[in-house]
Amino acid sequence: MPKKAKRQQNVKNSKFTFSKYKYAIMIFVGIAIVVVIAGYFGIHSLIPVNGNTPAFAPPINTFMKATHSPQTGWLFTSQSTAASRSNGMGAGFNSPTIFLKYGALDSIHLINEDADTRSLHNLNIDTFNVHTKSLGYFESQSLTFIANKIGTFVYYCNIHPEMRGLIKVEQ
DSSP states (O other): OOHHHHHHHHHHHHHHHHHHHHHHHHHHHHHHHHHHHHHHHHHHTTSOTTOSSOOOSOOEEEEEEEEEETTTEEEEEEEEOSSSEESSOSTTOOSOOEEEETTOEEEEEEEEOOTTTOOOBOOEEGGGTEEOOOBOTTOEEEEEEEOOSOEEEEEEOSSSTTOEEEEEEEO
16 A cells, blocks of 8 residues: 555544544533633632632621611611621611621621512621622622721611611721
8 A cells, every 4th residue: 555545544544533532522621611610710709809819718607687667767687696796686776786806707698678668778888898789678698808907887778878887896
């Protein structure tokens, strides 16, 4: 068999070999792309709203409700976990003060439970760049941030100015 014919036969065989594995290669490349994209978004979901790097520690959780009643008007109520504390816990206490530790990773979970007026509510802490979207009835949002400043700071709803409270960050 002449050299040219052998070369053509080898090319045919190599194309046949590639076509035999092309679906496996395409599946492998597709899975690799999905893993890279998922990893990218997974790592970026660990970055606090006022941070630049991922935080792998578990946050201290504070759960807050935006509510309304004819007797008290619009108000925030809170329920803290064992790691965080607040005063004015429970329904009927307006503007609970939340105590956080300096340098701690904190998560605030807000739910709109305003069944009376079904008004929009949000939560803002300008000092830590924490701003929820405007939440409709029974919508919720969680924001994670680092308490990187010591002092007393205000949190508020910019839709209802009377909904205000304090956050005290202590050493």
